[in-house]
Amino acid sequence: MTEQTAQPPRALRARLLADYVPVKPLAAPMARALWMLPIAVITLLAAQLVFELRVDAPRLGWSGTWGLSTAQVVLGLIVVTAALREAVPGRSWGRAATALWIGVPIAVVVAITWASWEVSPVHLRGGWYFVGGLCIAGSVVSALPAVAMASVLAARAYPLRPAMSGALLGLGAGLMADAGWRLFCHFSEPAHVLSAHLGGVLVAMCLGSVMARRFATNP
Amino acid sequence: MRDESRLRALMVSYQAGHFESFDEIYAILAPVLRRYLYRQSRDATRADDLVQETFLQMHRARHTFDPSFPLAPWAVAIARHVWLMDRRTASRRPWATADVTEMELPVRAEASSFADRTEVRHALAQVVSPQRQAVIQHHILGLSFREIASRAGIAETAAKLRSSRGIAKLRSLLSEKTREHGHD
Numbered sequence: 320m321t322e323q324t325a326q327p328p329r330a331l332r333a334r335l336l337a338d339y340v341p342v343k344p345l346a347a348p349m350a351r352a353l354w355m356l357p358i359a360v361i362t363l364l365a366a367q368l369v370f371e372l373r374v375d376a377p378r379l380g381w382s383g384t385w386g387l388s389t390a391q392v393v394l395g396l397i398v399v400t401a402a403l404r405e406a407v408p409g410r411s412w413g414r415a416a417t418a419l420w421i422g423v424p425i426a427v428v429v430a431i432t433w434a435s436w437e438v439s440p441v442h443l444r445g446g447w448y449f450v451g452g453l454c455i456a457g458s459v460v461s462a463l464p465a466v467a468m469a470s471v472l473a474a475r476a477y478p479l480r481p482a483m484s485g486a487l488l489g490l491g492a493g494l495m496a497d498a499g500w501r502l503f504c505h506f507s508e509p510a511h512v513l514s515a516h517l518g519g520v521l522v523a524m525c526l527g528s529v530m531a532r533r534f535a536t537n538p
Numbered sequence: 539m540r541d542e543s544r545l546r547a548l549m550v551s552y553q554a555g556h557f558e559s560f561d562e563i564y565a566i567l568a569p570v571l572r573r574y575l576y577r578q579s580r581d582a583t584r585a586d587d588l589v590q591e592t593f594l595q596m597h598r599a600r601h602t603f604d605p606s607f608p609l610a611p612w613a614v615a616i617a618r619h620v621w622l623m624d625r626r627t628a629s630r631r632p633w634a635t636a637d638v639t640e641m642e643l644p645v646r647a648e649a650s651s652f653a654d655r656t657e658v659r660h661a662l663a664q665v666v667s668p669q670r671q672a673v674i675q676h677h678i679l680g681l682s683f684r685e686i687a688s689r690a691g692i693a694e695t696a697a698k699l700r701s702s703r704g705i706a707k708l709r710s711l712l713s714e715k716t717r718e719h720g721h722d
Contacts, residue, residue: 325568326561327560327564327568330695330698330699330702331594334594335557335594339557340555341553341554344553344601345602345604407602408599408615408619409611409612409613409615410607477598479615
């Protein structure tokens with residue numbers, strides 16, 4: 320090898336010195352994920368404040384409505400934390416962990432869907448595509464602010480796999496948005512919830528991946 | 539272990555604004571990174587270039603280092619990324635690694651004072667690929683370092699480093715040739 324000296328090359332040293340300023344170390348991923356809390360709360364409340372609480376809310380009870388949605392928001396925040404950790408060099412998740420971070424939240428959404436259906440089965444009888452489109456669009460639009468905010472937080476780190484950290488933060492943001500949207504949507508039919516609501520979460524995941532790649536500053 | 543805790547302390551000091559810490563970080567970490575990158579690339583000069591690029595990226599990402607974790611995995615993760623990006627760039631631009639001995643190249647006037655075009659081409663062929671590309675693109679095709687950097691997917695400074703190292707290597711090869719002609 321050509322350079323075995325312990326001293327850094329002068330050109331490299333000069334280059335680093337040219338834009339050298341003290342920096343504040345990045346806070347822990349969990350602390351940074353807490354910046355998402357206001358957006359998470361607004362997302363949780365927005366749909367039912369703008370529209371109304373789902374008609375079967377009395378049957379589902381507090382735990383079936385606000386309880387499960389709050390749990391889903393917390394899960395979303397945890398997934399965003401995982402995404403922010405993924406964005407730090409040397410702290411990327413392995414394949415198995417990544418699969419769990421994606422698989423477990425999806426399984427939780429499926430479980431919440433079945434639990435709601437078991438307690439209060441409300442069929443979607445007509446306007447399948449219209450209602451489905453509305454729920455997908457609503458979930459995605461309400462996820463957008465959270466996706467954007469999380470993308471900025473991830474870009475402030477140094478994601479070496481921006482597509483992966485973006486997908487995770489999009490998933491987290493999608494879960495938060497869907498937690499609010501499920502409080503408004505009157506239909507608990509699994510075919511509708513899993514296609515339109517979970518579909519919205521997956522679209523948010525793809526959006527997060529695309530946005531994180533665009534925001535990433537490293538080559 | 540002793541090195542690791544020393545490295546963490548040095549990195550914290552580097553984050554806090556003590557640039558002198560960089561020299562010691564480099565002294566401890568450069569051989570580790572060089573070994574890692576050499577294992578990946580099997581090319582000593584390329585590994586040296588990639589070490590420089592890794593330190594540039596580490597400098598940019600210095601705010602992400604968390605002192606409660608070891609420095610080496612953080613640095614090696616960045617080195618791995620630099621290596622993967624370099625490999626991806628090389629695979630995407632096969633034209634840049636074409637056999638330069640076959641290329642018709644315009645040579646600057648001053649080159650004729652110590653070598654003819656054939657000798658320049660042969661010397662150029664001996665310069666390692668990334669440096670050769672930078673020299674050809676900047677000094678022959680007239681691209682700016684910014685353009686070269688964006689084509690290769692590297693930092694502008696890394697493009698400058700590659701070009702200046704390529705020119706230095708070229709100069710030394712051509713000087714050797716001139717000396718040989720002198721002895722003849």
